[in-house]
Amino acid sequence: MVAGLALTGLFLHAAGVAIPGLTGGSPVVLGFPHPKAGIEESDHSLSEPTAAPAGGGPHAFVAVQSDGKTPVAYDPCRPIHYVVRPDNAPVGGLQLITDAIARVSQLTGLQFRYDGTTEEPPTKNRALYQPDRYGKRWAPVLISWDTTAEDPNLAADVAGEAGSARLALTGTPTVYVTGGVALDAAQFTQILNRPGGTAHARAVVLHELGHLVGLAHVTDPTQLMFPEASPGVLDYAVGDLTGLSQLGAGACVPQL
Numbered sequence: 228m229v230a231g232l233a234l235t236g237l238f239l240h241a242a243g244v245a246i247p248g249l250t251g252g253s254p255v256v257l258g259f260p261h262p263k264a265g266i267e268e269s270d271h272s273l274s275e276p277t278a279a280p281a282g283g284g285p286h287a288f289v290a291v292q293s294d295g296k297t298p299v300a301y302d303p304c305r306p307i308h309y310v311v312r313p314d315n316a317p318v319g320g321l322q323l324i325t326d327a328i329a330r331v332s333q334l335t336g337l338q339f340r341y342d343g344t345t346e347e348p349p350t351k352n353r354a355l356y357q358p359d360r361y362g363k364r365w366a367p368v369l370i371s372w373d374t375t376a377e378d379p380n381l382a383a384d385v386a387g388e389a390g391s392a393r394l395a396l397t398g399t400p401t402v403y404v405t406g407g408v409a410l411d412a413a414q415f416t417q418i419l420n421r422p423g424g425t426a427h428a429r430a431v432v433l434h435e436l437g438h439l440v441g442l443a444h445v446t447d448p449t450q451l452m453f454p455e456a457s458p459g460v461l462d463y464a465v466g467d468l469t470g471l472s473q474l475g476a477g478a479c480v481p482q483l
């Protein structure tokens with residue numbers, strides 16, 4: 228039983244900062260350390276999203292562009308790097324992450340690159356650019372297995388939280404540049420030890436990865452992005468799929 232297992236999608240990092248850039252051919256100036264523009268940017272989407280189901284379904288986005296409807300998404304013209312902090316990981320934890328990432332990649336077309344393990348601890352105000360640790364590009368998405376001491380938001384029934392940091396320059400769409408996924412190590416160990424637990428654990432990771440790429444909660448309990456685990460909802464449903472398809476079709480922003 229996973230009834231009562233709550234899932235949240237809090238922002239781990241910046242809660243949306245629009246940063247004015249200089250215009251007129253001057254180099255763009257961000258108000259904090261940042262990589263050169265357009266690292267690894269291709270001139271086309273690296274892959275296309277899976278088409279949304281006919282008729283769609285209920286979904287919501289964490290943030291939208293200034294038109295009020297187009298979702299803020301990751302740049303599909305460059306890979307999304309991610310690292311995993313292995314401390315506290317349950318048995319099979321990395322495989323769980325790998326499988327869930329593959330599912331999100333298949334649906335959104337977003338290309339993820341696993342850069343290995345890290346010793347970086349999860350923190351509330353994580354630097355978006357850490358050249359000494361990760362090289363001269365936006366820091367990778369950090370996935371970690373946390374204790375409730377490390378992340379008090381994971382107390383009680385909350386099994387994970389995830390979010391991404393979004394940036395915009397004057398005249399560009401807003402895009403996510405990095406993010407974080409915090410998974411409750413102790414709860415995952417419990418879930419995985421139950422009969423059928425692997426499928427439930429995978430569902431929780433998929434829910435959190437939904438937040439990572441830009442899905443918000445919905446009120447329909449048949450969708451995976453419902454804020455609590457529902458019996459039998461173990462994969463993305465029609466509304467989730469509709470949202471993920473749009474999140475894989477974001478704008479490319481070589482200026483960041």
Ligand SMILES: [Zn+2]
Binds near residue numbers: 235236438444453
């Ligand atoms: Zn959630």
